[in-house]
Amino acid sequence: MAESQAFLKLDRRIQHYLWAEGWGALREVQEKAIPLILPADQDVIVAASTASGKTEAAFLPALTHLLQQPDEGLIVYISPLKALINDQFGRLDRLCENLEVPVWPWHGDITATSKRQFIQKPRGVLLITPESLEATLCNRGTSIAGLFKLVTFIVVDELHAFIGTERGKQLQSLMHRIETALGRKVPRIGLSATLGDMSLAAKFLRPDREVALVDVKSTGGQLLILVKGFEEPSAEDGTRRKNDPEKERAPLAIAEHMFKVLSGSNNLVFPNSRREVERYTHLLNSLCEQGQSPREFWPHHGSLSKEIRYETEAALKQRERPATAICTSTLELGIDIGAVKSVVQIGTPPSVASLRQRLGRSGRREGEAAILRGYVIEDALDDKADLETQLRLDTVQTAAVISLLLEHWFEPPVVGGAHYSTLVQQLLSAIAQHGGLQARRAYQLLGAAGAPFEGLTKRSFAELLRNLGQGEILTQDHSGLLLHGRIGDKIVNHYSFYASFATDEEFRLVAGGKTLGTLPVSQMMSPGQRILFGGRTWLVEDIDEPHKTIHVSPAKGGAPPLFNGGAGRVHTRVRQRMRELYVAGESLSFLDATAQRFLDEGCIAFETLALQDRVLLDQGSQAILLTWLGDGANEAIACLLMSRGVQAFSGRLGVEIVRGELSLEEIEDRLADISSEAAPPLDELLANANNLIRQKWDGLLSPHLLRETYASSNLEMDEGLGWLRTTLEHRISQ
Known part of the structure; x- marks a missing residue:
């Protein structure tokens, strides 16, 4: 340990603690992270495998920096889980007690007494969830600057769990609002075990400046x-x-x-x-x-x-x-x-x-x-x-x-998306924090360059304000100050407001007045679609979004659908690898005899059906466009078809098309027309789309903004159109 330059940079009390704990050496991730974090002059992402010592890689230098300050400081640690906060409290409390640095866990199960003690003297290490941090900003108003005056670092654990989600956009907004209140940037440290693209993760952690990266690949045991x-x-x-x-x-x-x-x-x-x-x-x-x-x-x-x-x-x-x-x-x-x-x-x-x-x-x-x-x-x-x-x-x-x-490949983080649902929440929260906001100031705080919802146009923001005003979510006084409306006041004062995400809801399936069960839905559905449930195929008759109910009837004839309900969205690379496995027809060492037989049988079917050379597959009353693309691109193609009057849905092999009276050649002609033109406006593209309400506050959006936020997170239009144009350079039906 004495030969470690990183170890020698740590506070002497921390060095003594590590010796007493029997540490023989720092781990690789700690050696690399400590010199980057210690000066507190940049943002850092620390990515390494589970149990590699990431927590210590962040806190050993962060605590050293805190102890070197003439004034007391504060480290804010943000976790997606209360249970993880409890775990980290157990890990940090003994070390910090030795350093005379208090550690404050803060979530819904923590006593009011402990929270009051922190507020009276906000120093040390604060372990908090995004929801509790939201409540603090919302309810503490103009005292936020004083409460976080001493903050030296913001540490975000399990960074990958936030990226691309409403909760992640909320987290970005909370960090931005704290920095705005302080009038300075606070160094951010992101910790994660799973990051598919470090540059995209860096863009999420700090969109407007460079982030230092520590990426320690697992040496991997057996x-x-x-x-x-x-x-x-x-x-x-x-x-x-x-x-x-x-x-x-x-x-x-x-x-x-x-x-x-x-x-x-x-x-x-x-x-x-x-x-x-x-x-x-x-x-x-x-x-x-x-x-x-x-x-x-x-x-x-x-x-x-x-x-x-x-x-x-x-x-x-x-x-x-x-x-x-x-x-x-x-x-x-x-x-x-x-x-x-x-x-x-x-x-x-x-x-x-x-x-x-x-x-x-x-x-x-x-x-x-x-x-x-x-x-x-x-x-x-x-x-x-x-x-x-x-x-x-x-x-x-x-x-x-x-x-x-x-092969050590995994999906890159998704950092795009308009996230208008969370914009609604953050607007209401910011109004509560400041006791009202002028519309211009609200836009600067949330939507201008460098803000968490950067890219939001003033026109879209004005449309959002109008719609919220019509719904009595917001109101304006005679000076133009935005305030909570009658319904908005009730929303903000309900305990459930602080979470940006909706609790998991499933749609109830009802046939002939009888409930069949519930089904999680992760993609757009429309009447006329066929779904598999309880071992039977059902035809969607109607979707009652307010009551989360799908009315179905038994489907007669036709091939069963490949709709996969709530199994999660699949990346294009996974589907392309599936096709490669079908073409190769090889044995895989990790499959037992039965699983290998399944793979062999799948390969035989793939060859027998000549799927390597076919793109449009006749399935009787249906056709399947075999794209081997991810769900986002497939759903984009399905929307393009539906905008031209053809019922189509995203499936596991590509796009499922309800033929009706259409021949395969006529479907191909429709696809050719689509590929030769630009995508239609969203309001036209999604005019007949149902169940676009996915996030907690989507129901407060105008129809146009709802379509915009849905498309930004769920449709890969460029990929879908690009595939069509490349494929249709020659005839696709065989």
């Missing part, structure tokens, strides 16, 4: 991967079992295998929905009961009470008894649950970046391999097998994601 395939046999009546929980056999077989290989160790299991979390937790604990063994399997998802979630986290942290969590992405971020032996993915991973983040939980002990177990389920092949079954899409997509993971 990585063990095995994907097992399970086949769901056809029911005796010839119907498909898959997607019908009452008939499925494969989940029980998967549970039995997991019980055999996971029992006696700590693991994380990620199914793809809350329903599946409940199902597998029940199956696994039933096996515990049958074997008269103690409970080892615990659920964790956002709909559970915090007591149940804490119970699961506590079971993982203790080491006396083995525990495995069956969870959604709630345990994907850096909550300290200790090392786990393996990570299990049931079904297709949401993304390469998500799988990488999850896998970072395993192999954290010296000398241990990281272990990924995957499970895929495919229906048995028979004369009723649909295209998705023939192509073994789940297996091939899973294989594509894993192959990209092994």
Whole structure:
């Protein structure tokens, strides 16, 4: 340690603490980050694998800088999770107590007494969520400058979890509003384990100046991967079992295998929905009961009470008894649950970046391999097998994601989007903070150059103000000062206002007055679309957005749809890798015999159907435009078709087109017309689009602004049009 120049730069009290704790050396990420952060004269992103020491890489130099100041200082640490704040408090409190630096956790579960103590003397380290920071700015008004007067750093943990989201735009706005109140820039430190493009992440952290980058690639211990395939046999009546929980056999077989290989160790299991979390937790604990063994399997998802979630986290942290969590992405971020032996993915991973983040939980002990177990389920092949079954899409997509993971590629962060929903929230919050704002000042604070919503035109801002005024969200006094209107005042004074994101809502599916269940929807839907639910195909008749209800009727004939509900948006690179796997037809070392058979069968179907050379596929009453593009480009092409009177929807292979009376040649002609012209205005393009309301305050936007914010976050128009123009240089139907 004595030879480390970074170590020698640290405050002597911190050096003594590290010696006392038995540190033999600083880690690579700390060696690189300390000299960049210590002067407090630039923004820094620290990207490294889970458990690499990123927290210390930020706080050791930040605390050293704080201790070197003649006046007391303040470090603001912003986390996406209350549980992560609790963990970091445990890690920092002992170090900071030694330094006589107070540490203040601040979220909804912290007592009012502790918060008052911080407000009386705002120094040390403040650990806070964006929502609590929002409440502070909203309610503390003009005292914000005094409250944050001593701030020397703003540290953002799990940076990747914010980028491209409404919560991320809220975070950008909060940091900007604090700096505006202070009249100076505060150095920002971003910490993340998963960043696909460091330059885009830097643009998110600080859009208007350069950011120093520390990107420590994992040297990577051994990585063990095995994907097992399970086949769901056809029911005796010839119907498909898959997607019908009452008939499925494969989940029980998967549970039995997991019980055999996971029992006696700590693991994380990620199914793809809350329903599946409940199902597998029940199956696994039933096996515990049958074997008269103690409970080892615990659920964790956002709909559970915090007591149940804490119970699961506590079971993982203790080491006396083995525990495995069956969870959604709630345990994907850096909550300290200790090392786990393996990570299990049931079904297709949401993304390469998500799988990488999850896998970072395993192999954290010296000398241990990281272990990924995957499970895929495919229906048995028979004369009723649909295209998705023939192509073994789940297996091939899973294989594509894993192959990209092994190449160290993952999705770049999404930094664009208008985020008008969060603009509404930030406007209302800023008005509360300042006791009213002139429209010109509000625009400068939120939409001008260097502001969080930079790119917002004055015309769009004026339209937003008019619409909010008509809805009594805002009002103006005789001097033109913007104030909360009758309804806006109620919104801001409700406890739910401080969160920029909507709680997860699912659409209720109703057929003939009977509720079939609920379905998460992640892409645009329209009447006439076909969806798969409960093992059956349904036709969308009507979408009741205010009541989150989709009215459906049984679909007659035609191929089942490939609509994937709320499974997450897929990047173009993943779809292109799927096509490459179909063309190559090779064996993959991480697939077991059954999963490899699924891949082989998919490749055979791909070759038999001549999909390598076909772009427009006849499916009877439907046609599929085989683009092999991501969801954003596919949805853009679908919107372009719908603007010309052709019903079309984004699907897993490309764009699903309802033919009606159209021949394939007529569809091709429509596509050729689209590719030869510029995209129509958004109001024309999305005139017939439904369920565009996705974010919390979208319902307060005018129809035009709603279409604009939806398109900016969901449609890759340039990519979609570019693909059409390239493809249509020659005839596409075969």
